Amino acid sequence: MKNQTALEVHxxxxxxxxxxVLWEIDFKVPSGHxxxxxxxxxxxxxxxxxxxxxxxxxxxxxxxxxxxDLDEVRSRLSYVPQRESVDWNFPASVREVVxxxxxxxxxxxxxxxxxxxxxxxxxxxxxxxxxxxDRQISELSGGQQQRVFIARSLAQEADIYLMDEPFxxxxxxxxxxxxxxLSGLRDEGKTVLIVHHDLQSAYQYFDxxxxxxxxxxxxxxxxxxxxxxxxxxxxxxxxNLLSKLGEIIAREQxxxxxxxFKEKEGSGDE
Amino acid sequence: xxxxxxxxTGALVAMTCxxxxxxxxxxxxxxxxxxxxxxxxxxxxxxxxxxxxxxxFIMLIGASxxxxxxxxxxxxxxxxxxxxxxxSIGISFTWLFAIGxxxxxxxxxxxxxxxxxxxxxxxxxxxxxxxxxxxxxxFFPRATIISxxxxxxxxxxxxxxxxxxxxxxxxxxxxxxxxISTLAWHLVFMSMVSVTTVLSFEIVGAILIxxxxxxxxxxxxxxxxxxxxxxxxALIFAVLSAIGGYYLAVFLxxxxxxxxxxxxxxxxxxxxxxxxxxxxxxKVDAYLKE
Numbered sequence: 001m002k003n004q005t006a007l008e009v010h011x012x013x014x015x016x017x018x019x020x021v022l023w024e025i026d027f028k029v030p031s032g033h034x035x036x037x038x039x040x041x042x043x044x045x046x047x048x049x050x051x052x053x054x055x056x057x058x059x060x061x062x063x064x065x066x067x068x069d070l071d072e073v074r075s076r077l078s079y080v081p082q083r084e085s086v087d088w089n090f091p092a093s094v095r096e097v098v099x100x101x102x103x104x105x106x107x108x109x110x111x112x113x114x115x116x117x118x119x120x121x122x123x124x125x126x127x128x129x130x131x132x133x134d135r136q137i138s139e140l141s142g143g144q145q146q147r148v149f150i151a152r153s154l155a156q157e158a159d160i161y162l163m164d165e166p167f168x169x170x171x172x173x174x175x176x177x178x179x180x181x182l183s184g185l186r187d188e189g190k191t192v193l194i195v196h197h198d199l200q201s202a203y204q205y206f207d208x209x210x211x212x213x214x215x216x217x218x219x220x221x222x223x224x225x226x227x228x229x230x231x232x233x234x235x236x237x238x239x240n241l242l243s244k245l246g247e248i249i250a251r252e253q254x255x256x257x258x259x260x261f262k263e264k265e266g267s268g269d270e
Numbered sequence: 271x272x273x274x275x276x277x278x279t280g281a282l283v284a285m286t287c288x289x290x291x292x293x294x295x296x297x298x299x300x301x302x303x304x305x306x307x308x309x310x311x312x313x314x315x316x317x318x319x320x321x322x323x324x325x326x327f328i329m330l331i332g333a334s335x336x337x338x339x340x341x342x343x344x345x346x347x348x349x350x351x352x353x354x355x356x357x358s359i360g361i362s363f364t365w366l367f368a369i370g371x372x373x374x375x376x377x378x379x380x381x382x383x384x385x386x387x388x389x390x391x392x393x394x395x396x397x398x399x400x401x402x403x404x405x406x407x408x409f410f411p412r413a414t415i416i417s418x419x420x421x422x423x424x425x426x427x428x429x430x431x432x433x434x435x436x437x438x439x440x441x442x443x444x445x446x447x448x449x450i451s452t453l454a455w456h457l458v459f460m461s462m463v464s465v466t467t468v469l470s471f472e473i474v475g476a477i478l479i480x481x482x483x484x485x486x487x488x489x490x491x492x493x494x495x496x497x498x499x500x501x502x503x504a505l506i507f508a509v510l511s512a513i514g515g516y517y518l519a520v521f522l523x524x525x526x527x528x529x530x531x532x533x534x535x536x537x538x539x540x541x542x543x544x545x546x547x548x549x550x551x552x553k554v555d556a557y558l559k560e
Contacts, residue, residue, distance in 0.1 A: 016352075017352055050443075053446075053447045054446075055443055055446055055447065071449070074448070074449045077447070078447075079443075079444065079447035081441065081443050081444055081447075085441075085443065086440060086441045087298075087440075089495075090296060090439070090440045091296070091491070091494065091495045091496050091497045091499075091500050092436070092440060092496075092497060093496070096436070096497075097440070100436075100437050100440070100441070100444065100445075103433060103437055103445070103448055103450070104448060104449070104450075105448070105449050105450050105451070108431075108433050108434040108437075108450065109430055109431065109433075109434070136495040136496070138495050139495075152444075156448075
């Protein structure tokens with residue numbers, strides 16, 4: 001099933017209060033890849049995800065998933081919103097939040113089946129949070145909160161995963177754990193799209209990239225996208241970034257690193 | 271017997287408000303109760319003008335429609351026009367309330383809509399409006415029956431809709447991504463709040479409904495981080511406020527509804543002190559462990 005078209009975005013234009021945030025975005029994503037959605041702040045990364053999930057109305061254009069409309073294949077998609085978008089003081093346990101991954105419009109008024117509970121347990125185990133299942137979510141660290149969100153998404157057993165900044169504000173151990181889970185999904189033939197803003201780690205994390213700055217700059221295998229022309233086009237004008245860019249591009253020209261060499265200086269957003 | 275009926279009625283209204291108010295609080299919409307309790311006025315007046323009767327059922331329909339209208343209006347201003355939510359609430363309900371005031375003053379001079387009754391309720395008169403069963407052997411106050419049915423309806427709703435209320439309150443975007451119609455859930459929930467507000471209106475009054483929607487749930491929220499416990503605690507504080515409030519009012523010879531809310535406020539204060547002390551002792555524990 002690899003390299004079948006998982007997601008097609010066609011001429012998508014979207015705006016907030018008449019100010020365009022996405023302008024005629026057009027690309028196709030093959031299945032079985034770990035894909036980074038990159039671009040400077042305000043470049044429309046989150047808006048793109050929200051449009052794919054139909055959480056806001058587009059001005060024009062459409063999105064097809066496996067060639068179909070969202071409503072026909074909704075169960076094959078899973079969305080992970082930004083961690084900060086919810087109130088973690090909400091009175092709920094870790095298990096209760098992950099159980100939401102098994103909620104469907106059709107079973108909201110019924111109890112969850114034991115098979116659902118089993119899947120919840122397996123998802124908690126995968127992210128290493130089973131021991132914390134009965135913990136209240138207000139007592140979790142940022143990294144643990146993100147693991148809970150990932151577990152909830154895994155419990156959906158989808159084919160396409162859309163995640164908004166899953167690496168923001170998490171510790172190094174969690175970052176590595178999440179990345180290995182996502183790579184595992186990719187190896188199973190699932191498609192994972194990640195909104196990411198840290199260029200330094202992007203090249204080693206993803207194998208496919210979508211580079212945005214309101215318009216689509218480039219989309220394709222990372223080797224074709226991640227070059228100085230494209231990056232300058234996306235980030236150009238932001239002078240403080242240019243020196244950083246030079247550094248990254250210079251590194252890119254010397255790809256002869258030991259494969260398991262991990263660059264961990266500067267975890268990205270702090 | 272009169273004391274029992276007054277306390278029972280107050281407790282039933284307070285418990286209904288506690289259940290719905292807990293979810294209002296978690297949806298960060300505590301003041302929507304305030305908005306609805308004011309916005310139902312034009313609905314009530316219009317229902318009266320169209321039907322020409324003071325039939326409770328017709329008024330209830332008018333008020334519920336007005337409650338839904340203000341909910342939709344707030345959604346529209348907030349989500350589509352991108353006005354801040356608090357501003358959307360402030361504009362919508364004052365506007366509808368003002369229309370209600372104009373309708374009353376311009377067209378219905380002859381109606382006896384008692385302002386005191388609307389604001390403070392008449393819970394003290396509950397035992398005088400009786401409904402008789404089985405040939406006059408058995409009788410209950412009308413308000414007790416209404417508030418009892420309302421509580422059962424609300425309890426049933428919360429039990430059946432528990433998962434939906436939980437997910438749409440915690441993470442509505444995620445619920446939407448699962449295909450759950452968050453707008454439908456919101457409207458159904460707000461209809462329950464509207465109906466409750468209208469039915470409780472003449473028992474405890476508009477202002478005190480707002481207090482009952484907010485204070486017992488906020489008290490419970492301070493004491494627990496579990497949703498089920500929060501709902502149960504809110505119910506307990508609602509009942510205790512009704513009992514304590516009644517005897518305080520008798521002792522002071524003062525407004526019963528006012529005393530009930532004062533008691534609710536008193537419990538909130540205790541919970542606040544308790545949760546502060548607990549937070550401090552937890553911090554000390556953590557410090558000592560290190």
